[in-house]
Amino acid sequence: MLSVSDAENIIFNLVQPLNTQQDTELVDLLSTGDTLLDLSPWSDGFSTRRARDAAALRADRILASQVTSELDFPHWDNSAMDGYAVRYEDVYNCNEDKPAVLEIVEEIPAGVQPKSTIQSGQAARIFTGAVMPTGTDTVVMQERTRREGNRVIILTAPKLQEFVRKRGMYYRAGEQLLPPGILLKASEIAVLAAFQCTQLKVFRRPRVAIFSTGDELVTPDKPLQPGQIVDSNRYALATLIRQSGAEPIMLGIVKDKPEALKEAIAYAIAHADIVISSGGVSVGDYDYVEQILESLGGKIHVRDIATKPGKPLTVATFENDVRPIVYFGLPGNPVAALVTFWRFVQPAIKKLSGLAQGWEPVYIKALARQELCSGGKRETYVWGQLSVKNGVYEFQPAGGLQNSGNLINLAQTNGLAVLPVGTTLIAAKEQVQVLQIGS
Numbered sequence: 001m002l003s004v005s006d007a008e009n010i011i012f013n014l015v016q017p018l019n020t021q022q023d024t025e026l027v028d029l030l031s032t033g034d035t036l037l038d039l040s041p042w043s044d045g046f047s048t049r050r051a052r053d054a055a056a057l058r059a060d061r062i063l064a065s066q067v068t069s070e071l072d073f074p075h076w077d078n079s080a081m082d083g084y085a086v087r088y089e090d091v092y093n094c095n096e097d098k099p100a101v102l103e104i105v106e107e108i109p110a111g112v113q114p115k116s117t118i119q120s121g122q123a124a125r126i127f128t129g130a131v132m133p134t135g136t137d138t139v140v141m142q143e144r145t146r147r148e149g150n151r152v153i154i155l156t157a158p159k160l161q162e163f164v165r166k167r168g169m170y171y172r173a174g175e176q177l178l179p180p181g182i183l184l185k186a187s188e189i190a191v192l193a194a195f196q197c198t199q200l201k202v203f204r205r206p207r208v209a210i211f212s213t214g215d216e217l218v219t220p221d222k223p224l225q226p227g228q229i230v231d232s233n234r235y236a237l238a239t240l241i242r243q244s245g246a247e248p249i250m251l252g253i254v255k256d257k258p259e260a261l262k263e264a265i266a267y268a269i270a271h272a273d274i275v276i277s278s279g280g281v282s283v284g285d286y287d288y289v290e291q292i293l294e295s296l297g298g299k300i301h302v303r304d305i306a307t308k309p310g311k312p313l314t315v316a317t318f319e320n321d322v323r324p325i326v327y328f329g330l331p332g333n334p335v336a337a338l339v340t341f342w343r344f345v346q347p348a349i350k351k352l353s354g355l356a357q358g359w360e361p362v363y364i365k366a367l368a369r370q371e372l373c374s375g376g377k378r379e380t381y382v383w384g385q386l387s388v389k390n391g392v393y394e395f396q397p398a399g400g401l402q403n404s405g406n407l408i409n410l411a412q413t414n415g416l417a418v419l420p421v422g423t424t425l426i427a428a429k430e431q432v433q434v435l436q437i438g439s
């Protein structure tokens with residue numbers, strides 16, 4: 001039996017990220033797939049460029065190449081306040097007793113190009129975001145002034161260049177704006193929109209084929225015959241695959257027959273980057289998965305891992321022109337299937353998807369709200385709820401039996417407390433590492 005850390009090293013090294021040349025697609029920032037509010041009659045921001053070849057950009061795509069821009073940011077010197085654009089030399093030593101008095105020669109709202117060059121003794125009325133007029137270097141905010149007709153009285157000396165957002169002070173044209181391998185979330189999309197980067201090269205979503213094995217399995221819509229069990233794994237795993245940023249290819253339920261398995265596995269490895277099956281990986285007479293993998297030329301890297309639940313996890317690879325197809329034979333017991341997914345498969349999918357950082361499992365230190373027990377021989381995962389109380393993480397184990405066939409108390413689980421090999425008890429109020437499985 002492999003230790004968890006050995007298994008983890010093997011698995012994560014087997015996974016090669018998608019290729020920055022071949023495995024990409026274009027997405028269009030302007031097409032979100034949502035209601036086309038931009039085209040509404042009351043909107044002045046008519047979007048004339050609609051996506052043609054590019055798919056809609058939804059959050060959580062991964063950038064496949066770096067983004068640079070020919071634009072500085074800010075694009076031009078502009079005011080950070082509503083106030084007056086002045087020449088610092090005119091106002092640097094004024095105060096309430098000895099205010100500076102300047103003649104207002106222009107008013108500059110945002111979006112308007114200034115016309116005049118401001119001379120000594122003059123100022124321009126300016127608003128937040130408006131372009132600084134030539135000759136000025138500083139903005140005095142409105143609250144530090146008094147207006148008298150077309151003159152402004154400056155009551156407090158500003159600092160040089162105060163409230164001026166200088167062209168290029170946040171970003172200079174040509175520098176890297178966003179690196180490849182990052183998730184496009186709201187903040188990145190704000191940057192891309194500001195720089196008019198509307199067509200983006202992102203990684204295609206990894207394709208993950210999934211099927212369940214077992215003569216006893218039926219889909220949730222069928223009346224149960226004696227001895228039958230509902231296939232719950234496939235629906236849960238498909239959801240997790242989507243949450244990991246991949247696209248599930250649903251291949252149904254496959255009988256515990258070598259020929260059927262052979263056909264399904266051969267199809268799956270020809271159509272997916274990763275293949276996941278559940279069931280048929282233990283030592284029973286109908287557990288054929290490993291032998292079929294071998295008969296199809298698969299190389300088995302992992303047969304058993306010292307975890308509870310999840311011991312009989314099987315991991316194999318099939319060589320391919322581009323990168324090996326990684327096969328995960330998850331144990332059939334419902335909790336074991338999900339635990340092995342969270343612990344090993346989810347990071348593997350995220351790594352394959354092109355994410356440069358943050359694909360590894362995330363652990364959080366929490367206080368156990370109740371005692372946690374383990375046999376001590378295998379790394380044991382206790383499922384339950386992670387929450388924050390008074391700024392401190394706490395872990396509440398799920399009530400009822402912690403048994404890998406008990407999927408009922410798995411509902412609402414968002415963390416797996418980890419009891420390492422050799423630890424048989426973590427007492428209430430003691431610290432425990434919890435694997436976060438929120439997404």
Ligand SMILES: Nc1nc2c(c(=O)[nH]1)N[C@H]1C(S)=C(S)[C@@H](COP(=O)(O)OP(=O)(O)OC[C@H]3O[C@@H](n4cnc5c(N)ncnc54)[C@H](O)[C@@H]3O)O[C@H]1N2
Pocket residue numbers: 212213214216217229230231232233234278279280281282283284287309310311312330331332333334336404
């Ligand atoms: N003699 C031994 N028996 C078992 C061992 C062992 O070490 N020695 N390991 C046990 C452990 S641990 C697990 S986990 C299971 C793994 O079994 P398999 O991967 O071979 O899975 P199956 O035998 O096909 O099914 C096990 C169990 O799970 C139910 N199942 C299967 N698929 C689904 C599904 N898609 N949805 C819901 N439930 C499913 C199935 O009906 C069985 O009840 O082996 C132990 N045995």
Ligand code: MOO
Pocket residue numbers: 307308309310311312331333336404405
């Ligand atoms: O992996 Mo099996 O559950 O560990 O029951």
Ligand SMILES: [Mg+2]
Pocket residue numbers: 279280281282283284286287332
């Ligand atoms: Mg079995």
